[in-house]
Amino acid sequence: MWIPAQMSLVQILILRDDLPGVTAALGRRASLHIIETRDICPGHLADKLSDVMRDRELLARLSGLEKRITSIQQEFDAASLSLAPVVMFDFDPVRAAQDATSTLEREIEPAVRAITDRIRALRARKERNESLRAQLMDIQSLDVDLGELRNLEFVYVTIGHVPRANLARLEESLREMPSIMIPYSFTRDEVFIAAATLRHLESRLRAALKGAYFKPVELGEELSGVPRDALERLEQDTAEIDRALKQETAHLAALGERWGKTLRDLLGRVRFNRSVLEFYAHFEGTGQTALITGFVPSDETELVRKDLEEATSGRLVFEARVMPASAGITSVGVISTDTTHPARGLAVPAVPTLLRNPGFLKPFESLTVTYGRPLYGEFDPTIILAITYVFMFGFMFGDLGQGLVIAALGALLALRPPRALRQFSNAAGFLLLCGSSACVFGLLYGSAFGREGLIPAIWERPIENITSFLVVGILYGILQNVMGLVINFINNLRQERLDEAILGEFGLVSSVFYFSLLGAAYCALVSRSAVGVRVALLVAAASVIVLIFRGLIMKWVVKRGREPGSSETAEAGAAEAEPGETTGLFASLLGVFDIVLRHLTNSISFVRLSAFAIAHVALGIAIYTIAGSVSGLPGGRLLSVIAVILGNAGVIALEGMIVGIQCLRLEFYEFFSKFLRGGGVPYDPWRLDSEVKPGG
Amino acid sequence: MGVRDLAAAQAVTRSLLGKLIGPQGIDALAKSEDVSAAFAFLERTAYKEAMAGIPRSGRVFREVEHALRQSLIDDAIKIWHFLGAAHRRALTLLMARYEITNIKAVFGAIEGGEDPRALRGFLFEMGPLARVDLDRLIEATSVAGLTEALEGSPYGKTLDRALDRYRAEKTLFPVEVALDLQYFRSLLAGLEKLGGEDQRSMLAAVGPEIDARNLLWVLRYRFNFGLEPEEIFNYIAPSGLELTDEMLWNVARSEDPAEIASALPRDFGALVEKARQGRQLDLIHLDVLLRRRLWVRARRAIARGPFSLGMIAGYLIVKRIELDEIITVLESRRYAMTDAEVAPFLIHQG
Structure with a gap:
């Protein structure tokens, strides 16, 4: 919890015959963060894994097939895919590629493509209609025949759009040419313009427009008559397109029913074989052996060793070397103390960082990572961040009532989040802790829902003793700064x-x-x-x-x-x-x-702790002053209750957010900047990738 | 933001500045008898680190050139780590030119029917400055695939439009111009956001480059490509430091070097006169002269704002120009050119 998990550099020498079993074992265990064996031992082993296992084209082909299958599935309905735990298939990438290619090319793709091509054409026609419609809407008041506009004898007119960023330059470039340019409609990135000049200057206007990456709107030959009539015809055509689209979509759904299961099977096999081939690309071997290298959390090396011993019936050499804390900063680990070892003293790729914090600290861990993922061996400040952040939040936002609201929101997100708030459910613990801290300080300050005096103060009220309160803020700041200095010192000693x-x-x-x-x-x-x-x-x-x-x-x-x-x-x-x-x-x-x-x-900087605590009281006073002043109006009692509720809601939402940001600022700039270097590589263990449920 | 936030980054930049070989180093390098001697010379300088990754036996010139240029990006990454968020954004925008070079290279490979994966070793590793995934980029096998790979990146929209023209004209010219324009526009917009002293000092370093680029672009489009002034004007970046739109417009309409020189401020005019050969303009010579001017200005930005962001930009420009010179010298040794033949191309002697 205080430092990233200790890692061991693992080198596994196995017989090639045992590769399938080892692959399965490592894929299931998902503990090995693979690195390139050749980075550690260049030339150590003559690479003889040059057949199928080194076939980059085959790998690319499998990846391509995977994309083709998933794109067809998306055409059907991606939601119909069922997920399942890792499933083993036979490792036979050539066969998997052949089977997938043949099934796709002979049976599925031609049928699907015929329909999707028609759908695309219909959609393109619809889009064009919509684009023409948008153009015509802007000029529908014109009583001009579009056909005539295209064929003016002495004037060249064009309508289209340019990127907004190019408009100013285009205007500048036309300043000496007798021409008119009217921007008439803007989107986020584009601006629609109508430009005209004399027919003999057409080439110069076209050159300027070309330079501005102008895209003309083709008022196609099909558009004739006045814009109003053209619009009506377009709308009729669009209705016909919608009917045809509905039919084609039904045909596609029927195909999805027919081929869905076959596609899932194919995808599972292709994905599994691709995943294993990618795994093979990282290590080296001789004709008979293979050498796999990677990082494993030290406390999992025994488990990995046991898995592999089982998979190989004990025919393996398993070497695990614990990486020192300094390896994170120097990226040079001792590969071997044996002076004759070819890899001795070579640079090891960055040792990955695995942060192991309890689940409730995960929101705080993500804050730490936002600043910078600790390097391997570097101090992980997540636990301290959690404690100090929650403390500072409560200190600045001490209010029993408002704290309870925040904590209740956290509890709601944790237990039964409403659909609209489900995406925020990972912030539940964070809100619960911050809310609880605000409650505790609310009791200490004697403050509830911004009202001073509603409950007795166990400690003291910020507004009544401002000076000593400011001193407390600074003293806390000194404490946290000293903590940062100590951590920095220990960090550097650990990293030599x-x-x-x-x-x-x-x-x-x-x-x-x-x-x-x-x-x-x-x-x-x-x-x-x-x-x-x-x-x-x-x-x-x-x-x-x-x-x-x-x-x-x-x-x-x-x-x-x-x-x-x-x-x-x-x-x-x-x-x-x-x-x-x-x-x-x-x-x-x-x-x-x-x-x-x-x-x-x-x-x-930590004075802000006290300043915000005092400001919080002042906001409470302001709410109740407003409530008091409206209470004399007709319906005053109701208005005053509304003022108190809205005021408290506003304080929770706005001040709560500002205090949260201030806490983060103090953590990042005043605390983390003293010791946390960041830039660690995330631990990303290899796992078998075949999560689509196979059939049969 | 200011001195305090930049202190660490400036310290790093100063240490890197001290590692440049400078004009004396270039002159010494130019004394090398052949390419191997030149490589050996570089190995005795701070460029040793850049060349360390390339095996000594059978060094390929292109690999060395790439490694040297990559060292500039590595420097920028080192500095980047010491900057705050806003300054990091500005540095990322400044270095995006190398990402654009990557994209252009992949486009070129696809256009030439080559496998972009073969390029992987010659693309610049942008590290934290990256805004596109290189591995995804090189997997593209067609222009459409490449566009797809760039979708959602800062270059996606720019390319969308440029590709319409690429398809119609069957040349990468509109794609390259669009990317270059986007680079300068984003950079200037980024500096605008920085505001204050940061913006001023960065403009002092970067502005002369935009001026030089704009002038050269206008002249190349006019005399080499024969484009209409109205089209040319759309291809130039927003004004840099000294050359206004008005001046560039007049240059675009000029017919000969004398007219061009008179349309420009005095020092630019003098450079045009210097590069003039009768009624013709030697654009290669003018390019060298403009780069020398840029080098001088970048050194000035470092000296005048030793504690500004412009100092960092100045360093990166000075190193880029030094790398250009080193590569020019290496090329000259490779093709056994004489000192007299190579001298006009050396920026510090120009």
């Missing part, structure tokens, strides 16, 4: 980035600076110790000096044998210390100024 841990933007030296500032503030404001203040400021100044020269220190470290560019500190440090760069020292000072500023602003 000592330079970053000590000299990084939020490393040890930077933390010492922050703590000494806190110490100085404590000595000045609480313990009133002048010596304490002086000592603390001295330490702070020393830390700043170290930070200013961290570039030089890093350069020295790099010279002493560290790889340059191994971390941002090294890279930034080297850049700052670049000889000959006039901006070097200034940049370094600016960098330190930035660090100092961020420490201060990150702490002060």
Whole structure:
């Protein structure tokens, strides 16, 4: 829960004869995140899996067939597909491709295509009618014969549309040509125009229009007479098309009934074979053996090993190496400690990140991932995010009544979500927790439905003691900032980035600076110790000096044998210390100024916790003031109840949303930015892809 | 947004700037006797990393060129990681030219009847800057398939319309122009959204490039393709920094270099005069001169705004031009050209 699941790099050497069994076992277990074996062991094994298993054309053919089958199914009715658990078919891709091709080409496709072609033609005709109709609607008031408009002797007229982005340029390009251009209708991306010029300038107008990607509306030969009559004829034609479309759709449905099951069987076989072939593309082998490589969560390696031992009757070599936390950041894992091993010291593709958080934390996990998926070995802040987010939400939105409404909404989404809200059901836990937190703080503040005094305050009311409330906000901010600094330090140590841990933007030296500032503030404001203040400021100044020269220190470290560019500190440090760069020292000072500023602003930023809590009370007062002022009107009692209900609903919807965003802002910018690098690769284990239920 | 948000990205950019080989490096590279010596020289510079992926024996020139250019995108990706969301968007738009190059390459392959999958190794890996799925792109076997692969991407709508013309005219010209135009329009719209100092500093770096492109496009369309001014005017990007629509319109209607030079601001006019050969204009020479001007302006953007977003754009332009020069030198060694023959094509000597 605190860090992504530990991964092991697994290499499995098996006999080729055991491949089908191993494939099935791995596909069912769905634990192996496959990587290219050749990336780990280039040239290690002479690739002899060059027959069917390496046939890219066959793979492409199977993918193509899969698309063809699903597109026919879509023509019928995709909803009729039934899903089932993974089903094994025989691995025989050549046969599967042949059977599918033959059935499709000889029987199904010709019959389906004949009908779908007719449907397409009818739809195209209908679309054209609709497009012509739209054009004619705009000019229906004209009493001009369309045929005559096409055949004007001295004037060239054209109607059509250009992309909106091209309109300004087109207008500019026509400015010196005797011409008229009238934009008469706009869609989101297009603008319809009518353009005209003298017949002898037709080629220049056409050139300009061509340059603007003009698409003329073809007022086809079939359109004649005045627009009104043409419109009537078009509508009659459209009605006929609708009747024909209905008939053809019924024919297609009948075909769907007849071929539906056959298509499902074909799709299952093709998909299974394609999936296995794709799997084979990742590993290498000799004539007799195959070497499969990938990442498996360390706690599942034994299960995978057992599955494979069963599938191969124990004829396999199974090697699992636990990846160190530093592998996530350096992407170089120790493949083998054996110095003669050909793959020793080679770069391992990024170790995937598997976050394992309990179900109720999933909404918070998705927030963490929105900021950046933790790298392998990096701290997963989801649990802390959940606790602090819920705490801060309650702190800012402390209200027993409104909290209950939010929690009830969460409970409703979790237990029996209405159809319209079903898509939000994964936010149920999130709302339940935030609502409950708001309730708890509502009790502490003595606030319910924006009304102060309705219930007693267990702690204190924000509006009655603003100053101390603001201090609480800052103190909480300091606590969360310190937490960020500690996590950053641990993270860097775990990932063996000592330079970053000590000299990084939020490393040890930077933390010492922050703590000494806190110490100085404590000595000045609480313990009133002048010596304490002086000592603390001295330490702070020393830390700043170290930070200013961290570039030089890093350069020295790099010279002493560290790889340059191994971390941002090294890279930034080297850049700052670049000889000959006039901006070097200034940049370094600016960098330190930035660090100092961020420490201060990150702490002060948490004042918003208290500010929002106070603002919440103020909004409550405003609601009841409005309710009080309308109560004197006729029907005042009812109006006043409505004002209270609407006011509370507004506060829940708007202030609730704003507070939610503010919490996220504090988490992302003030907290996560201290330690979370992100950019992890999601763990995506290979699984057998044959979810269509086979027949027979 | 400002100095604080850009501090880390600028630090990285500065470190990358220090790795460029600069004009002296190009001159030293030009002293290489042959291609192998030139490759060996590059391996002693920061380009070593870019060339590391290519086996030394049997190096293919195209692979080296691709690897070098990819290094620019890799730099942009490094910088991107240190930027905030708005700046990331701007950088993505700036680097989209390489994604467009990818799309054009796949179009070209399909048009030429080749299998786009063979191109995979020569397409630019855009990493987090990607807005289209390359693997899906190369699976396309026809122009229609490619359009389908690009559906929903920022290029989908642009191509939809351009393809109507492609089908009618049987040339990729309208597709390429549409993509280029979209690139510059999106970039400028993106900068507009940034606003303030970010927009100003980016324009200082990117604007001269738009000016140069517009001028060259107008001249090429006019003299090489013989297009009507009305059509040409529709193919140019929104105004850059100094060349206004009015000036470009006058250039599009000009008949000879003297008329062109007089339609332009003094420094552009001087470049046109320099590239003039009697009543003809040497567009290749003008291209080199304009790129030199761009290089100077980009260096200036770095120097004048060391803490701005424009500094990052400036670095990317300077490196791109350096890569152009390196590739020019490598080509010259490959075809055994003399120093005198290659000198006019070297931007810093132009």
